[in-house]
Amino acid sequence: MFKDLDPILHSQLRLAIMSLLISVREADFIFIKESTNATAGNLSVQIQKLKDAGYLEVAKKxxxxxxxxxxxxxxxxxxxxxSYVKALQQYVNVSGNK
Amino acid sequence: MENKPALTPEESLHIISSMIDNVQKRYSDNGFLYLLWGWVVFFCGIAQFILWHFFHNQNHYLVWSVLWVVLIFEIFYLRKKRVDSNVRSYTGNIIKYVWLSFVLLLMVIFISLSHLDLSIFQTLIVPVMLAMYGLPVFLSGIILRFKPLIFGGIACWILSLIAGYVSYDYQLLFIPAAMVIAWILPGFILKKKFGESSKARIMTD
Structure with a gap:
């Protein structure tokens, strides 16, 4: 039985933001923008969605x-x-076995 | 990067690995502090050997006072780097505490050994310092997954074992030797890697 992929994470830019932040303790907006090549407006919207889901803490100083x-x-x-990575691995393993 | 909603699992895994790789390349160490400390300690060790072996100068150990100046410089350097940096990493934080505990341990051991007779102190100090020094170098190598530092740490322990069988005069040369293996060589490799990743980044940006 496949786990459902988290819709919050299953989008290109939000996944990129989370992948980036999983490997560092904290990063600022400019760093995330440069690393993802996203526009500032789109990035703000996606960060807000991740914040609303409780996945990110955002501090303004x-x-x-x-x-x-x-x-x-x-x-x-x-x-x-x-959980998202585990679910992905399940999908990849199954498609690899076909 | 746009916000493409329909991702295949392969595309998702590719995004994850490329972002993690991107962070590692962007924030790789430029090797500056390794080279700075490596060269300073290298020259201090050589100077101490020359003063003691050729001139029998009783105050030969005073050359190490230079390290306080380097330490103060490092504090300001790291503080500025912290302010300028727009990312904080987990590894940087762990390595900071590994080295901080090494410096504190070094002070404790040095104070404890300084109560011993001079001849015993001189027999022990270099092997003990090298053995202790191997630890943060080895751990930094493990944390950073950087083999030259892992080998550097092991080399310090081997040098410490050999130093126990050598007279104090020549033990002093083991410190610059350890610096070359444990800091200067890894520092040059880090500097080269940093240069290459910066160049690759400029080309892809």
Missing amino acids: FKDNYPQTTCKITSKGVNAFE
Whole structure:
């Protein structure tokens, strides 16, 4: 029986954001934007969706008088990501065995 | 990157691995601190050997005072790097505490050994320092999955074992030797890798 893939994670940009944040403790908006090559508007929307799902913690502060947004994955986000990867592996294994 | 909703499992796995790879390449160490400490300790070790072996200078150990200057420089350097950086990694944090515990342990051992007779102190200090020094180098190699540091740590332990059979004069040369194996060579390899990944990034950006 296949697990359903988490719809929050099963989209290109949101998955890229989560994959990036799973390997670092925290990263700022510019770093995520440069790493994903996404537009600022689209990135903001997707970060907000991940935040609403409880997968990300978003903090807004100031650095050298400029606003800085930093994102950090939550433990709920880590669990969701792990479940997503496990479900993916199941799909890949089955299609590989065909 | 657009927000394409219908992903195949293969595409999803590709996104995950490419993003993780991307972070590792972007935030690879440039080897600067390894080279800085490696060269400073290398020259201090050589200077101490020359002062002691050729001039019998009783204050030969004072050359190590230079390390305080380097330590202060490092604190400011890391603080600036932290402010400029737009990402914090788990590995960076763990490595920081590995080295911090090494420095504290070094101080504790040094103070404990300084109560011993000078001849016993001189017999023990280099092998003990090298044995201890191997630990953070080895652990850094494991955490960073960087083989030159793993080999460097093991080399420090081998040098420590050999140093126990060598007179104090020549033990002093084991410190610069350890620096070359454990820091300067890995530092150059890191610098080269960093240069290559920066160049690749500029070409793909």
